[in-house]
Every structure is written in C-alpha cells, then in structure tokens.
Amino acid sequence: MWSPCSSQSLNRLSSHDRESSFFSTDLLFLRTEPQVSEQSLESQLMAQTTPNHTQTVSGWAVLNSSGKAVPHTFKRRENGVDDVTIEIMYCGICHTDLHFARNDWGITMYPVVPGHEITGIITKVGSNVNKFRLGDRVGVGCLAASCLECDFCKSSRENYCDQIQLTYNGIFWDGSITYGGYSKFMVADHRYVVRIPENLPMDATAPLLCAGITVFSPFKDSNLVDSPGKKVGVVGLGGLGHLAVKFGKAFGHHVTVISTSPFKEKEARERLGADAFIVSTNARELQAARRTLDFIVDTVSAKHSLGPILELLTVNGTLAVVCAPDQPMELPAFPLIFGKRSIRGSMTGSTSETQEMLDVCSKHNITCDIELVKTDNINEAWDRLARNDVRYRFVIDIAGKSSNL
Ligand code: NAP
Ligand code: ZN
Numbered sequence: 001m002w003s004p005c006s007s008q009s010l011n012r013l014s015s016h017d018r019e020s021s022f023f024s025t026d027l028l029f030l031r032t033e034p035q036v037s038e039q040s041l042e043s044q045l046m047a048q049t050t051p052n053h054t055q056t057v058s059g060w061a062v063l064n065s066s067g068k069a070v071p072h073t074f075k076r077r078e079n080g081v082d083d084v085t086i087e088i089m090y091c092g093i094c095h096t097d098l099h100f101a102r103n104d105w106g107i108t109m110y111p112v113v114p115g116h117e118i119t120g121i122i123t124k125v126g127s128n129v130n131k132f133r134l135g136d137r138v139g140v141g142c143l144a145a146s147c148l149e150c151d152f153c154k155s156s157r158e159n160y161c162d163q164i165q166l167t168y169n170g171i172f173w174d175g176s177i178t179y180g181g182y183s184k185f186m187v188a189d190h191r192y193v194v195r196i197p198e199n200l201p202m203d204a205t206a207p208l209l210c211a212g213i214t215v216f217s218p219f220k221d222s223n224l225v226d227s228p229g230k231k232v233g234v235v236g237l238g239g240l241g242h243l244a245v246k247f248g249k250a251f252g253h254h255v256t257v258i259s260t261s262p263f264k265e266k267e268a269r270e271r272l273g274a275d276a277f278i279v280s281t282n283a284r285e286l287q288a289a290r291r292t293l294d295f296i297v298d299t300v301s302a303k304h305s306l307g308p309i310l311e312l313l314t315v316n317g318t319l320a321v322v323c324a325p326d327q328p329m330e331l332p333a334f335p336l337i338f339g340k341r342s343i344r345g346s347m348t349g350s351t352s353e354t355q356e357m358l359d360v361c362s363k364h365n366i367t368c369d370i371e372l373v374k375t376d377n378i379n380e381a382w383d384r385l386a387r388n389d390v391r392y393r394f395v396i397d398i399a400g401k402s403s404n405l
Contacts, residue, residue, distance in 0.1 A: 050075075050077065052078045052174075053176060054078055055077070055187070056075060057073065057076050058072075059071075059179065059182050059405065061113045062101040062110060069114075069378045071404070072111060076185075077172075077174065077187050078187075079124040079187055081129075082129065082189050083188060083190065084122050084126065084132050084187075085123050085185060086187075087120050087121045087184070088120040088183060088184060088398045089119050089120045089203075090203045090206040090396065091117055091118050091395065091396045091398055092209070092210065092368070092370075092395050093117075093381055093382070093385060094117055094210050094211060094239060095239065095301045097114035097382070098386060099326065100112055100168070101114060107169070114180050114181075114182050115180035115182040116168060116180055117206045117395075118167075118209060119137070119139045119202040120186075120202075121136070122136045122138055123185070131190055137195070137196040138195055138196060139194050139196050139205065139209045139354075140192065140209065141209035142210055142348040143165075144165050144172060144178045144189070144192060145163075145172050145192070146158040146159075146161035146165070156350050157350050159350045159353075160347065165178060166178065167181070183398075183405065193351070194209070194354050194355045195358070197362035199362055200362055203395050204367035204368050204395070205361070205368070206370075206395050208243070208366075211240045211393060212361065212366075213357050214240055214346065215240050215241075215322065216349065217353060218320035218346045219244075220353070224248075225360070228251060228252025229252060229254075230253045230254070230294045231295075231314075232254065232296070233256045233257075233312055234256070234297055234299065235259075235280070235298040235309055236298065236300040237264050237392070238388070239368070239390070240323075243368060245274050246272060249273040255274050255275050256312075257278070258278045258280050258312070259280060260279070260281060267391070278312075286308055286312070291312070293312045295318050295319075296312060296317070296320070298319060298320065298323050299323050302325050303325045304325070304329060305331075305332070306319065306335075306343065310332075310341050311335045311339075313341045314339070316339075316341070317339065317342075318342045319342070321344070321345050331343075368392065368393045368395075370395045371394050372394075372395055372396075372397050373397065374396075374397060375403045375404055375405055
C-alpha cells in the first residue's frame with residue numbers, strides 16, 4: 001500500500017538480524033525460536049519455577065503460527081504482596097497483537113495470550129500496595145516487569161530498562177511466561193498499573209494504554225505538549241495515528257495526515273480535526289508539502305521507505321518512528337543529510353508517563369474512536385485490522401453479557 005518514490009529510495013538497507021529488531025534483552029534472545037516441540041519443556045520448567053500459579057483463567061490464545069485465536073484456559077500466579085488482581089472489562093486490539101499472533105518478528109512463544117490495552121476493576125490488593133483499593137478503575141499497558149535497579153527504572157523510565165518484560169510474551173520475575181488481557185482477569189505488579197480518571201469511559205480508554213502512550217511519549221520528548229503552533233505530521237491513520245491527530249490538535253498544532261487511504265480524508269478532517277491530508281502515493285502532493293513539517297510520527301505497520309517522509313520535514317526536523325514493521329524500513333541518506341534531519345525511535349511509555357497521559361486525556365476529554373467486538377469475533381477483527389478496515393480501534397468486550405469468558 002505504501003508506495004515509496006523510487007528516486008528517493010537511494011539506499012536500501014540490507015536485512016537485519018532478528019536481534020536488531022524490536023526487542024533485544026538477553027531473555028528475549030532465549031525466546032527467539034518458539035518451536036512447538038519446546039513447549040512441553042517450557043511448561044515443565046514453568047511448573048518447577050512457578051508453584052504458586054494456581055489460579056485458572058479463561059481467555060483467548062494463539063497456539064501456533066496459524067495465527068488464529070482460540071478459547072484457552074491457563075494459569076496465573078496467586079495475588080502476591082506487591083500485586084493487584086484485575087477483573088478485566090475491556091481490552092484493545094493493537095496491531096502488535098497481530099504481529100505476535102503471526103510471529104512476524106520471530107519471537108513469539110506459543111501459546112500467546114495477547115492484549116496490552118487493558119482496563120478493569122481491582123478485586124484483590126497485596127499487603128505492600130498502598131496506591132490502590134478494591135473497586136478502583138485501573139489500566140495495564142505494555143509493561144509487566146523491569147529490573148527496578150537500573151538508572152532507567154530509578155528515574156521512571158523503566159520502559160527503557162534492558163530487562164523489560166512485556167505484559168504478554170514476556171518472562172516475569174518468577175520465570176513464568178506472561179499472558180495478556182484477552183482473558184477474564186489478570187494479576188499485575190502494582191508498579192505497572194495506572195488509575196483511570198473518573199470522566200473517561202473504560203471501553204474507549206483501553207487503547208490509550210498502548211496506542212495513546214506510544215504517540216504521547218514522542219510528543220512529550222519533542223516538547224510538543226505545552227508549546228503550541230508547530231506543524232506536525234502523522235503517517236498512517238490507524239489506532240496509533242488517529243490518537244496522534246487528537247493529541248496534536250489538543251496541544252494546539254497544525255496537523256497533517258499522511259495516508260495511503262484517500263477515503264480517510266473526510267473523517268480525518270471533519271471528525272478528528274486534521275488541518276491537511278496528503279495521500280502518500282501521490283508524488284505531486286508530497287512534492288508540494290516538502291520542508292513544511294517540524295515533527296512527524298510514523299505509525300505505519302508495514303514495510304515502507306522513510307525517504308519520502310523525511311522530505312516533508314523542515315531542516316532540523318524530527319521523525320519519531322514508533323511503528324514496528326517486520327521488515328527493515330528503507331532509509332535513503334540524502335533526505336537525512338540535506339535537511340539535517342533526525343530520526344528517533346520510541347518504545348511505549350513508562351508507568352508514570354502513562355498516568356500523566358491519562359490525566360491529560362481526562363483534561364482534554366480525549367478517548368479513542370472504537371468499535372466494540374465480542375470475544376467470539378476476535379479473529380474477524382484481526383482480519384479486518386490486517387485489511388486496514390477499522391475506525392480506529394477494535395476493543396474486546398471482555399466482561400459484557402456477550403462474552404463467553
Ligand atoms: P493500525 O491500526 O493497523 O494502523 C496502521 C496504519 O498504517 C493503517 O491504518 C494504515 O494507515 C497504515 N498501513 C497499514 N498497512 C499499510 C501498508 N501495507 N502500507 C502502508 N501503510 C499501511 O496499527 P497500530 O495499532 O496503530 O500500530 C502501528 C504500528 O505501531 C505497528 O507496527 C505496531 O506494532 C507498532 N506499535 C509500536 C509501539 C511502540 O512501543 N513503539 C506500540 C504500539 C504499536 P493509512 O490507511 O492511513 O495509510
Ligand atoms: Zn500495542
């Protein structure tokens with residue numbers, strides 16, 4: 001769908017090793033060959049290391065590289081002193097769930113229970129936890145554990161801890177594999193749990209826990225939250241992208257959407273408030289917008305060239321890459337060097353930053369545009385997401401009457 005301008009694609013990067021892609025902790029290296037034959041060994045190891053995983057949970061999992069979600073029963077740990085147990089109400093469907101389900105990055109440990117855009121109600125509180133009480137409305141995003149000791153952990157930037165473990169497909173401190181929010185309840189360490197502000201609905205807030213914080217964080221890094229009047233670009237109008245547009249407008253910027261989908265223009269302008277819309281397959285439109293944007297966030301889930309995007313930036317402009325296609329993206333040198341432009345990555349956000357983002361959303365009344373789906377329709381929603389047929393986030397109704405969990 002992305003159509004790079006070939007004359008600008010001067011330098012195609014050679015293929016990376018898997019280890020240079022999305023995640024790179026030692027533990028993840030151990031997990032790069034998730035063969036079915038290893039599962040029984042893995043289960044035995046888990047059985048040895050996690051005797052307190054006594055709670056049976058129903059959920060949905062992908063069991064193998066078929067990429068299909070099926071009903072699945074599994075175990076979670078008992079609620080520890082630092083834990084809270086959360087009755088899950090809603091879970092957003094992130095494109096990352098699709099990448100993991102289909103083993104796009106070669107690091108999936110089947111069975112995988114996806115879901116890291118979770119909202120729910122606290123039903124148990126560990127004795128060390130002062131921050132939360134029974135009945136609190138809370139959320140869990142991408143993070144399940146980190147080392148707690150490094151500079152990043154100590155300065156509330158634990159999302160960059162070298163030992164970071166994710167809400168699903170991670171390895172928790174007790175050696176168990178983490179399972180995500182496509183399930184009835186979860187046990188989470190309170191240090192990775194946030195409070196949902198009272199004025200935000202639980203369903204349309206769920207995707208803020210990943211999609212929201214992932215685009216908020218680069219806005220903050222580039223000092224765009226409190227200094228209005230910049231020209232901001234958003235590439236890819238999906239789950240992350242539509243929230244980036246909402247943040248950009250709420251923070252007082254001129255927002256341009258760069259999209260492969262001309263049919264999204266009306267909505268982008270009228271519903272989301274975008275000021276301009278560029279069809280990225282239209283060379284004339286790209287040319288007309290050269291050197292106009294101060295900052296761009298790239299959310300495109302598939303392989304594409306960064307060259308045409310960089311050309312849209314002013315001299316010294318910044319491109320924040322948050323997307324994680326399974327193939328290396330093309331990075332021609334000329335648009336970088338002629339415009340003295342910078343590219344920076346960004347990996348979700350820390351727990352405190354996520355709380356800050358939710359409070360900002362509460363103030364500006366920002367939530368996601370969602371389509372609620374039943375648990376039985378997860379595969380259909382995934383197929384539609386893969387076909388770019390969603391406005392703009394599917395959210396699974398985990399606790400509703402139609403749920404079979
Ligand atoms: P999404 O809802 O599917 O949106 C992606 C958008 O990319 C689509 O709406 C579409 O926008 C564009 N697109 C899709 N396929 C394309 C293709 N073949 N060529 C060109 N454009 C295409 O996905 P998402 O949930 O927002 O996630 C986006 C990416 O961010 C994923 O790779 C995900 O894994 C990653 N992610 C990273 C982090 C992080 O921490 N860095 C966190 C969450 C997600 P248009 O129709 O407008 O072109
Ligand atoms: Zn996500």
